């Protein structure tokens with residue numbers, strides 16, 4: 001729950017949807033490799049539209065799994081039986097959704113996105129990777145002078 005809270009506080013400012021995110025969804029992020037989707041590189045900020053969707057899924061279902069988990073873990077709360085059953089149901093559904101998104105996200109970030117693993121391990125990405133994967137963010141940090149190079 002603490003890790004969830006830290007992630008939400010740290011990343012929320014970068015996760016608001018923009019108009020160009022709509023285009024990302026229309027071409028499924030450019031991941032699909034046949035016409036009419038093939039060869040599309042939709043605009044993307046610090047987080048692309050798919051990552052933003054994952055963030056909000058984590059925010060919403062992380063909150064519901066935490067709240068229902070607390071309801072289930074303390075018998076002294078002495079909740080009505082129906083409420084406990086509902087909490088168990090919501091907890092289970094939230095778990096299934098979060099686990100499914102987690103597996104897909106780990107696979108996409110490590111295997112599917114070439115170079116992604118190196119970026120995560122080193123904490124740096126090269127400029128080509130940045131402009132190919134997160135072009136709007138790259139242009140922004142270049143223009144406002146916050147782009148930092150590895151010493």
Ligand code: HEM
Nearest residue numbers: 001065066068069070072073074088089091092095098099
């Ligand atoms: C990502 C985080 C979590 C996942 C994936 C998860 C997953 C699950 C799953 C699959 C179950 C079994 C549900 C069922 O039998 O239908 C369960 C049960 C339970 N979880 Fe979680 N959970 C998470 C977080 C938490 C948290 C934060 C708490 C408490 C603060 C919690 C407390 C419990 C309790 C007490 C049960 C047992 C309920 C019972 O059968 O009496 N869980 N959890």
